Amino acid sequence: MDDREFWALVSLARRDPPATDQAAFAPLEEELGRRGEAEIKQFEDILARLLYDLDRAEFAATPSAATGLPLSSDSFLYHRAAVVLAGEQAYRSVLEDPEKFGSCAGVGAPEAEFLLYVAQHAYESLTGKEWEHVSPVDYETGSNPAGWS
Template identity: 40%
Template sequence: MTWTDFWALIATLNGEATASNCGRLAKRLSRRPLPEIIAFAELHAEALHRLDQERFGTLPVADMTLDDGAPFPQSGDSFLYARCAVLAAGRRTWESVFSDPAKFAPYTATTYDGEYLLYVPDEAYELSTGKEWDRTTRYDYESLTNKDGWPDHAFR
């Protein structure tokens, strides 16, 4: 699977990682050969890993503040879901945030939740094989795993 194929599949989400959009994507992907499902999972993880950067992860949640009015920080999970929302928004959006981190900020809002996109590769695999997928990918998409994206963070 090429990046072009990957982004064409992501485009079927129509910009949003809703349960129904992601379910349709998983079904569509499950009809492809198993190596393509695996390749999609690899590109999916890589795209999320590339977004795992301090300049995005330290942005506050767009529509929340602390009791004292201070910015509300993203949690590891909310940052992951924001990255998924950016990915679901499509190739142009995903590419644009790298040159302008302010374009990432709206996706931190609680109205955006890309969590369903996380499960698409696993659901497609299960639909295709009838088995649960205990997988690993070359890139870890969890928050704070991109050492290059968090140069000042102490990794263990």
């Protein structure tokens, strides 16, 4: 799977209305499941890399749109997932202009958490086995040392 295929798959998650529950991600999970184990893992690895690249202090400093307070580690992760869920153009524009992070990530950020589980659900549905895949990079907040120096 390459980045082009990844972004095409991400576009399968329903965003209009915004992805407010796990069911909005069902089309994406189903398509991943049809592609097999290798592509499910590749999807997860690309997602992890994109989230890792957004793991930067300048983005984390963006206050929550709901509270005006700094984002928690989990909230920051969900905001990064919302940027990915917004699509390739939004993702690239945020990387080019960090000030766009708040406006791009603010809508649907908590709900974007479900994107983090799409590969796991697709894999477990396909194989009946527990998901144990570990991506080459960690996307948890603070994992990208270059983004926090």
